[in-house]
Amino acid sequence: MSEQFDYIIVGAGTAGCLLANRLSADPSVRVLLLEAGGRDDYIWVHIPVGYLYCIGNPRTDWLYKTEPEPGLGGRSIGYPRGKVLGGCSSINGMIYMRGQRGDYDGWAAAGNPGWGWDDILPYFLKHENWHGLDGGGQDSLHGHGGEWRVERQRLSWELLDAFQQAAAETGIPPTEDFNRGDNSGCGYFEVNQRKGVRWNASKAFLHPVSGRPNLKVVTGAQVLRLLRREDGSGRISGVECRLGGASGESKSFLCSHEVVMAAGAIGTAQILQLSGIGSGEAVAVAGVTPVVDLPGVGENLQDHLQLRLIYRVSNAHTLNHQANSLIGKAQMGLQYLLFRRGPMTMSPSQLGAFARSDASQANANVEYHVQPLSLDKFGEPLHSFPAFTASVCNLRPTSRGQVRLGSADPLAAPRIMPNYLATEEDRKVAADSIRLTRRIVAADALKRYAPAEYLPGPDYQTDEELAQAAGKVGTTIFHPVGTCKMGPASDPMAVVDHRLRCHKVPGLRIADASVMPTITSGNTNAPTLMIAEKAAAMMLEDRRG
Structure with missing residues (x-):
């Protein structure tokens, strides 16, 4: 028998840890959080300079490489992505950077209501714990008492x-x-540290609530594909996973409400394409049967x-x-x-x-x-x-790249083509x-x-x-961002709407950096947390009806 949950979150990275925290706050809601990597108990995750030992380490990094890049003289470069609880927040540069007001106002102007600067600022403030307010006082542009610690170096x-x-x-x-x-x-730069120790998303949002009986966290669980109901509705009903690595067993998990993709700009696009969601031609070339034609999946890749x-x-x-x-x-x-x-x-x-x-x-x-x-x-x-x-x-490149399947093998690395x-x-x-x-x-x-x-x-x-x-x-x-961009249904390359619901695929929501229509003007970890915070609020609002 497959286990049943209300929500399944794919990816326990920056976005996934926050989503698990917020969605499981209601004890009547059963939440499953799936992470392909392991636990964040590696010492170098926590010592700030340890990124030197986490990037390029198969214990904490997917070890992706790009295809040869014409703009880089034909070079193929390493493309680190976190493979551990906390995701990229466990191996990144710890820089807290929101971007510019114009970034978000541009999102709203492109047909995404509710995503302008004034709309999204409260979601930054909700989880922020800014050092500048440690002694008291108020600041309309900073929060205090939240889970996400921001300190001076x-x-x-x-x-x-x-x-x-x-x-x-x-x-x-x-x-x-x-x-x-x-x-x-x-x-x-201000950094996500607490007294000289890295402050990652799992430490901030996941570990404090790990004892909730309605939250289940499974590590070493690589999602192979999304499952659909067989009633003709096309609604996503759960996920199929490989547990314990390439030689592990396959297991299905089912949900009654939504699957939420939080596997990042690379992982989310890959899993959707493995599930037959994307450009029909592109997934067919990789040997996957097309199911839903969403040509924007894997496109619009942007990077600094x-x-x-x-x-x-x-x-x-x-x-x-x-x-x-x-x-x-x-x-x-x-x-x-x-x-x-x-x-x-x-x-x-x-x-x-x-x-x-x-x-x-x-x-x-x-x-x-x-x-x-x-x-x-x-x-x-x-x-x-x-x-x-x-x-x-x-900060605002006009070049656009792609993430495509290398093959129909879910355990094979995707083809990453930033097109710099x-x-x-x-x-x-x-x-x-x-x-x-x-x-x-x-x-x-x-x-x-x-x-x-x-x-x-x-x-x-x-x-x-x-x-x-x-x-x-x-x-x-x-x-990397943008491979499942947010936009109205009238945009043929949009993958999710302004409430982050996947076009043409009921029961599926995406809440990570892949939904950014355009890249923010700065480091992307803090904006990803904001996206997850806003997504959780919208999901709970939808649940209440």
Whole structure:
């Protein structure tokens, strides 16, 4: 006999953990939360610098790779996705960033009522626990007492302070808060940590309610396909899973209300296509029988391509030297062990900046992640010489990619094709971003460090050369969204409506980053929590009738 629930949530990542918390708050509602990965009891999930050991680790990462990317010179790049309770919030950079007011007002204007900035702000505030209100008081743009802890970082760097001063000299003013609707400016990122420990979604939303008798959490449960009623209604009735890995048993779980997809922009699109939901031609090519023609499934993939610009410096303390020294490593370990401070509390990027790549931009359209370190590529040792990295990404790319099945095998990795730098506009923003970075680095505040461009190198000067350089140094910043976009039924590429109900598929709702019509202007973890918060409220409202 298959177990029966009111709601089945597929994916215990950022969105899924919050959904499970909210939906199970009513003791009369039976909720099942399914996660393909394992529990978040790995020590490196909780130590902030542990992302170095979680990304690229099969214990916590799906280990996806993109198809060869024409815009990146034919390179195939790693595409990390969390495979553990907490999902990407267990392996990401911990940066709390909502995006800009215009992002959400644009969603609403595209036919999605209820998704403008003023509409969605209360859902950010509901779960926020912002450090700025620890001493009391009120702030109309921040919340306190929620589950999602937001703190200042616990270290600073003289070199990054100088970069902030250089940015100010270049017209990018200092800021202490990127989350008030206009994130223009330069300052240290706020992070999802509690006293120097990573604060992931499972720790915030799932573990505190794990004792609820009406909530069941199953790890090691990979969803193979969605099940449908056999009464001709086409309504989703449950899921079929593989438990315990590739050699495990198959099991079906049924629900009376809805299946909620929260497997992310890659996983959700893949599972829908495995279930025959998507472009009929695309799923048929992979060997799956088409069931519902929704051509937008797996399309509209958007991501922030970061251009990693590296500058060698002199007379500066950087992490390169400290991390390559046994004494330095010992000092870092002791700092963390005794005080929960120092480099082991670092997010991958400490200093941020939002700016306009050229004067024609109405608002900030590029974001910097600045780090007091450098390396050839993620996962490799830091350089032996002192250096910093100024990664810059186009916040609103116009290139669109795809997620497609590689085969009908549910355990096979999907084909991920971000299609970076495919448009002339994106190539221009890339070129302008490199020029802007060079202007910042040439400012007086950084001159005492004699910065010298190491990557991509000063030989790249023309628009064409700089676009080529962007393809050489560009890589994902781990923000895939949009593969099941929200939009009205009149939009042939829309997959869900403004209440996140799947078009043409009753009983199915999607509540993760895949529903974003356009990518937000910043890191995407906080917006994903907001989407889940709003989705849970709508589902409970629908349940009450």
